Amino acid sequence: xxxxxxxxxxxxxxxxxxxxxxxxxxxxxxxxxxxxxxxxxxxxxxxxxxxxxxxxxxxxxxxxxxxxxxxxxxxxxxxxxxxxxxxxxxxxxxxxxxxxxxxxxxxxxxxxxxxxxxxxxxxxxxxxxxxxxxxxxxxxxxxxxxxxxxxxxxxxxxxxxxxxxxxxxxxxxxxxxxxxxxxxxxxxxxxxxxxxxxxxxxxxxxxxxxxxxxxxxxxxxxxxxxxxxxxxxxxxxxxxxxxxxxxxxxxxxxx
Numbered sequence: 472x473x474x475x476x477x478x479x480x481x482x483x484x485x486x487x488x489x490x491x492x493x494x495x496x497x498x499x500x501x502x503x504x505x506x507x508x509x510x511x512x513x514x515x516x517x518x519x520x521x522x523x524x525x526x527x528x529x530x531x532x533x534x535x536x537x538x539x540x541x542x543x544x545x546x547x548x549x550x551x552x553x554x555x556x557x558x559x560x561x562x563x564x565x566x567x568x569x570x571x572x573x574x575x576x577x578x579x580x581x582x583x584x585x586x587x588x589x590x591x592x593x594x595x596x597x598x599x600x601x602x603x604x605x606x607x608x609x610x611x612x613x614x615x616x617x618x619x620x621x622x623x624x625x626x627x628x629x630x631x632x633x634x635x636x637x638x639x640x641x642x643x644x645x646x647x648x649x650x651x652x653x654x655x656x657x658x659x660x661x662x663x664x665x666x667x668x669x670x671x672x673x674x675x676x677x678x679x680x681x682x683x684x685x686x687x688x689x690x691x692x693x694x695x696x697x698x699x700x701x702x703x704x705x706x707x708x709x710x711x712x713x714x715x716x717x718x719x720x721x722x723x724x725x726x
Contacts, residue, residue, distance in 0.1 A: 493521045495648060496655030500600040508707035509683040510698075511673035514666075532566060541569040562637060598625055665692045682707060 492498050498517050505513045536542045542565045544553040556568050563586055570578025598621075605617045632640050659666075668690045676683035684703035687695035 494652050494656055494659070496651050496658070497597075497600050500603050501596070506706045506709055508703045508710060509669075509673050509676075509685040511670050511683065511685075514670070535569050535573075536565055539569040539572050541565055541572055560637075594625070594629060598622075601625070665690070668692065682710075 502513045502517050505516075507513050540555045542553075542555050543551065543557075543559070543561065546552050556565070559565065559568060563582060567579040567582045570582050572578070574581070601621055602618065605621055608614070609617065669685070669692070672685070672690055673683045684707055685698055686703060687693070687698050
């Protein structure tokens, strides 16, 4: 029983990181494109997305499989512990079979289309992340060939993945994600002081009834070039000029 539980935790951690990218270091690339008056705003959104993605979306998928019984369970030694759908390998086939059992003639097609768009958008997102990294590398010494090499490498990896087994793809992915996570966790530890100072500043302004704005110089945070001058106020004005659907612009409280 202990081995089965440990095996389940192992797979949960692996796929959980893939699902929400928590601690992986890829989330900041997209979140940094958001125009907010205080970085803690977007940071809290990113933190909340982990719960939405893992506890809601992934848990819904798991419960769907458990309720329909369309899954197989194997022990660490490969012995079958439960067989709900003989002949179906672990992976998307479980979800397709479960959906098909609920919506015959439509479920498997829906999952296939969803996976196609998920895979396509994932490739686009990862290319955006990689090109952002290349842009950072090229900020002082321009090397245009790096972008070309990136495009060729991404296309080659995509083609390679389509002709190899899923186990190999997952194995390579686990290695890559693990390396990124370890490097990023070290960076998080080193950067925790300014991050916590930023969060405390946000909470202090909220406690005063203000719409928080970020001024790094007041917190002793250096090298925050994006927030220089009145960038925070400009972002805050943009937020108020573009209120959420059905909402009204908030009155100006922070100066």
